[in-house]
Amino acid sequence: MTEKLLIIGNGMASVRLCEELAAHAPGRFETSVVGAEPRPGYNRVLLSALLAGDIGRDAIALRDEAWYGAQGIRLVTGQTVTGLDPAARTAHLANGTALSFDRVVLATGSSAIRLPIPGMTLPGVTTFRDFADLPALQEAARLNRRIAVIGGGLLGIEAAYGLAKGGAKVTLVHVMDRLMERQLDRRTAAFLKRAVERKGIRVLLNAQTQEVEGEDKAQALLFADGSRLPVDMVVVAVGVRPNTGLAKAADLPVGRGVLVDDGLATVVPFIHAIGECAEHRGQVYGLVEPAYEQARVLARRWGGDTKAAYEGTALSTNLKVSGIPVFSAGDFLGDGNDDILLEDRGAGLCKRLVLKDNRLIGAAMVGEAEDAVWYKELIRAGSDISAIRESLIFGRAFCETAPSRVLREAA
């Protein structure tokens, strides 16, 4: 008899797991997917582009219902799972029904955090996480409203970009001294700030929001230094929290996320977790790439590859933030002594490679990230780069086309 697999959540990790299953373990499971949003999973990364009007709604779709049908997967949308009974191998849904399973995968993702300050619940204060957040933001942008985006991480910058592009007067408010401080060092972050500012976004750093002021709607941000920023709307993008409620309720060990091993299993062998809700080797990833990698490992194991294991993803960020390539990997801070730096202010390019003992241990770059994969591989492999240390910063193609021998000899 076919095993019953239940995937809880219908985000990007969930969609990818379905795809990987079709590739690596076709026919092994009778699969069900339950998602809280009222539509099939979509590419959340592109929400800001949709907000900016750079792409249309179709472009963010991943797989439609017909695809699920063709794969023999039962897709339940607009339903939340309210409880999990490991002993009975049963999941309870909000509509009162229950689903039985032989294996279950938690792919519940994470939720946007709001700040613990007064005014967070005022009308006009919103997060930017789901498709549902879009209409109000689009409307505000269209009306050229003053919008404060709190949070200078990836999500905040993306939201600010989308809103500014859509027509809003955007101020990006960040409590730290630089943008994306968890991915970038001071210098590369400064280049990102200039690039963001060039998109028409005002950036306030070291700005600690104390309160959202307003009678019946958000009207101003009050900062710790006493200054005020009048606003029509506030978008809170200060981070996410893994959705671990189901796991906790089922008495599964939870750190920041649901704890899993290299086989992506919890302490209960038939309960798995992947994506932003999972914690592996102490790491909770807020990025899509590890989720995809985890989905693949899981599918391959189920396809019979017993050696398939998830050993973590090299900590790296490689993305376009508001159309600006940003890449960071490894120990991008270093001790500041041995890093190779290349800056071109005119071109908005800043690349930084951190070296230790003739090995690349970290990288951060803004404005160009073409060689991200190569740098990441060099960091992972720990290769000795002394032979190419003069060319390293100029990328793979440059390093691999050595001057021709004849000409070299003629020198």
Next chain:
Amino acid sequence: MNVSMPTPDPSTITHAPAPVRTTCAYCGVGCGVVATADGKGGATIAGDAAHPANQGRLCVKGAALGETLATGHRLLHPTIHGVRTTWNRALDAVTKGFRDTIERHGPDAVALYLSGQLLTEDYYVANKLMKGFIGSANVDTNSRLCMASTVAGHRRAFGADIVPGCYEDLDEADLVVLTGSNTAWCHPVLWQRIEQARTRRGTRVVVIDPRRTVTADSADLHLAVAPGMDAVLFARLLVEIAEGGAVDTNYVTRHTDGFEAALANAREIAPSRADAAARCALTEQALAAFLDWWIETPRVVTCFSQGINQSAQGTDKVNAILNVHLAAGRIGRPGCGPFSLTGQPNAMGGREVGGLANQLAAHMGFSPDEVDRVGRFWQAPGMAGKEGRKAVSMFEAIERGEIRALWVLCTNPAASLPRADAMRSALRQLDFLAVSEVSAHVDGLAEAATVVLPSAAWGEKNGTVTNSERRISRQRPFLAPPGEAQPDWWQICEVARRLGHGQAFDFASPAAIFREHAALSAFENDGARLFDIGGLADLTDQAYDALEPVQWPLPSGRDAGTQRLFADGGFAHADGCARLVPLAPPALSAPPTAEHPLLLNTGRVRDHWHTMTRTGLSPRLAQHRNAPFVEVHPADAERFGLEDGAFAAVSTRQGQVELRVVVTDSQQPGSIFAPIHWTDANAARARVGSLVHARTDPVSGQPDSKTVPASIRPWAMQAEGFIASRRRLPLPAWLSHARMTVADGEIVHFASPRAPGALHDLLSNWLNLWTSPLHQRNPAADLYRSASIVDHRLEILLSTGPRRDEDAIAWATDLLARERIDAATRRFILAGRAPDPGLRPSRQVCACFGVDEARIEAAARGGADSVEAIGAALKAGTNCGSCRPEIRKILEGCRQPA
């Protein structure tokens, strides 16, 4: 005061592309050049096929003259104390400076210092003003550093300063001896004629030179003579001529005097072959080959140049050469004779008008009769009655405060005189210094001047020059002078007029000056003075403009010049006989010491000339040798701990420079060589003139620039790098550097004992690159680069690292020449090479056709195994030919198994 400003005849200033026949600006070969102005300030340059000196050939320097016509570096306006002024005020200031000094301290307290690059007409009026009207013979010239020993040797032997032969003798000789002459590099067109003779008639070439130069490399026999011992060779030759029965007894008896004494003297100097060989550090076989070849070859030309002249015994060395030719009667006949190869384009013209302090004018001296004669001709009120101070002595008098006002025209004593650092200081002690100059970038001269006068340059000037074979050729203008620049003769005449001598200097044109000069040569000349160009004294302006190259003497009544002299005697001594001159015992002026155990030799490189004020403007010429260096024998390198490519400090009692070491066995152990071209205007810490001692020849006053006791030691440079810049940048004096012109800018090479990172910070500061948009900091490779981009073009690129990086320099040069740098390229601006490795050029060998070493090697691998085959395949070496010895070397390198 009304200032007359004759502008050059508009018909001679060609803005339409009409070809103008003129004469090259560089060496004493005096090649004819056809210049065709492009109407935009430039011109295309070709050899003049109708000129007898070169018959259409040009060397690489001549061929690149068109690249040196830019005016960005030129002085455009007169200045007083660095402030722009009018010509009127500037000339008044010069006049006052001279007049005040003469009134207070007498005429011998003023001096003129001239140049072998002035035209004969400039020279004539300068000499006339000083010796006839100011009343002092303190007028000397940089020819003192170049030709003075030859002048003195000629005068001692022949009674006058005369080169007996002509270039055709090189075509007709069966043996050419080149002594103290790197002819292939310094007189390439003559070298080509010699090479042609070798092919055509099997002429053999012997080179006598302590260095194995490219000329020596190409010779049939190279005698790497011990420094300073050339005269021993020629003394031995005289002895063997006598003992071998090769004396032309008839000639010696009828036309010479002093043979026996000279022979006895030669026997003392070189009693035996073995002894001579030992003193010259030669094998007896090599010496024997030279002696035998010379004696058995009637058609022998002995060419000599700075290796002979620039010596404290230079005059004796010249006479040692003249002695053997006189003894063998091999003089003034086709294919034989002693032949002085002149270094400057018009050292000869200067000698003719009396540009040297020990001559009066027109080959006359300071005997009372001659002074009287010239005084009457000039109608001069204040004739100088005695010789003036020769260059070195003149500047020593300046140091002592005896000469207090000086006017320097067309040369830079602060760079080229011995003890150049002391000379630079000496200039500042003057009460008054006027400088007539072309370039705004000269080392140590303009800063010391009260008045700076902008002079017209080659291509703008109008007059005559005389080459090594006594051939007078026209330099004709084809460009208008930039700004307010004026010819030197005009400046001198204007000052003379202001000093109250208007009538004697009322020349409307160079033609008028030339007529007077020619007339003086013929004035009361009954044939005793061989320098007689009376036949040219009545040239109309049109005939002067159209004057074809002609060899003097050309007395009135003759319609053709004179190819050769002295075949039948007729010397200028009163008795008509030549003199064979006994020599002082050959010795170094200053032997090496424990402190300074080496001998420093100085000289030229192939593609540069003097202090590079002209050749430094050509990107093509900058490629052959792009920075100063010192050549050291491998044994000395080991002895003093030097590495090829690293830096060394070269010190003498006079000064210190820091140069890149080239380890080469073309040097003798114990001798080092450094080129003279780099000064503080185009480099720093590389002024070779500052090393040279002031020991001079007792007769000629010429300094010994070839054997200066020196020491060398490693000079640790932690950082090396370069700046590529669109504009000429001022640079700090503490930084060892050298400038090199490239298309659309310059490359400055530098080196420093500081660490690269710290140096880069300092230089970024100096160049204001802190706000530059491009930075690379790579401590892992100790590499730092910064650049600024303006309007998508590279403005400045600063690169500092642990060592020189030719790839990076080539890439920056390429970027500098680009009109627009696109985004894809911009990513690699600070890379160490082009993203496409194929763009990297290798060292250029043939400058005429831009052929580099890699292409020659590739052709050699493809089967082109001779210089001719390379020429057929790549054209390399087929124009000026000065790279042919290098091509041969490359081919030999390719043949050797790796």
